[in-house]
Amino acid sequence: MIEWVLEIFFIFLTGFMMAYLVRHYIFTLTVLRGANRKRKPKSETVSFEPTVSIIIPAHNEEKVIGRLLERVTELTYPKDKLQVLVVDDASSDKTGAIADDYESRCSFIEVLHRDKETGGRGKSAACNAGFNRSNGEVILCFDADYYPTRDIVEKLTCEFADLTVGAVQGRVVVLNEPQNIVTRLVALERIGGYRVDQEARENLNLITQYGGTAGGFRSSLLKSLHGWDENILAEDTDLTFSVYLAGYKIRYNLDAECYEEAVDNWKSYRRQRLRWAKGHMQCFFKHSWNVLKSRKLNSIEKIDALLLLCVYFMPIMGFLSLLTGLSLILVGSNFASLLWLFVPICLYSFVGNFAPFFEIGVGTYLDGRARTQWLIPLLIFNFFYNIPICLKAFFDVAASKILGRKNIVWVKTQHSGNGNCYIKN
Secondary structure (H helix, E strand, O other), X not given: OHHHHXXXXXXXXXXXXXXXXXXXXXXXXXXHXXXXXXXXXXHHOOOOOOOEEEEEEEOOOOOOHHHHHHHHOOOOOOHHHEEEEEEEEOOOXXXXXXXXXXXXXXXXXXXXXXXXXXXXXXXXXXXXXXXXXXXXXXXXXXXXXXXXXXXXXXXXXXXXXXXXXXXXXXXXXXXXXXXXXXXXXXXXXXXXXXXXXXXXXXXXXXXXXXXXXXXXXXXXXXXXXXXXXXXXXXXXXXXXXXXXXXXXXXXXXXXXXXXXXXXXXXXXXXXXXXXXXXXXXXXXXXXXXXXXXXXXXXXXXXXXXXXXXXXXXXXXXXXXHHHHHHHHHHOOOOOOOOHHHHHXXXXXXXXXXXXXXXXXXXXXXXXXXXXXXXXXXXXXXXXHHHHHHHHHHHHHHHHHHHHOOOOOOOOOOOOOOHHHHHOOO
């Protein structure tokens, strides 16, 4: 009886992982097939200049906020149509003072100060505070550690000329990649995720994901969605599904690049991914049933949506498949021996969560990053490092559901400003 249960469970786990393996192959081949097509940036062919509000939530970001605001002053979008809202979210450092200095010099920059009583409750709450003060037809959001290209606003906003588009996402590139092995591996994840995964979703008309920054929304839609859900840690994934369930699309613009300061040590990596995993799992429980019964999504979109919602369960599934397979060996089962051949292939295909092996390899190839490719085998460490992270996230989210706790504490990513030295003046 035990052997039979283990065999059924092992087949289920292997099938689940194989679904992701096929998905990654499809995404990779899709992007490769279109790699040689010459395309003109949409911003050069579409004349569309709505009023834009840029929200910058900032909590204790004195080491990076000045870098972003200086770049904001250099944006090529018409300043008379631009509003920049810096939300100083209960900072205890010089973030507010730096932002005030730019406000005094630039009429289109406004600073909203939130004290410890009204602020400090996380990014979503800060974004809502900024949204309540916004007046733009399009709302863009930039994290404080980001450094956009000068023409990013026009490249993002041109997508909204299509009335079916509710949100847009640009490409994220790691700014401090050369710093150490952690930043280099994070950069590989980003290459796979944004150069291949997001591009494939766009080309296949699937669920393009809003990444939380370097992107934005149609203001009227965001208002109808009541802004950001302050009880969800992965506010980006939450809004992604809210947009699609409302009947709108999200567009991905590969040409709209924005540079981020990646985490540079394993402790920060763990804290950041734990928050992402918890938030993603919250979104699974919030949206999965709505996705299944939605009339706004077709069958293929529903499958892609469910696979996206389950992505942080994959390290757990891989771990369970190993334990189950070992148990089958101990009980002397021969039935699952052939399936064991697929487990290493599947595991190696999932490294980096959002940026699997195949997508990273092709992404570095398309970017002309030949010297970076030798690091790809090291991503297997990232996969195993994410197993305990995702396990803890699952137990935390499950406990909060059982105990009825609505709020999970937001743990922000600390930024050191080390990316400043990689900016070319």
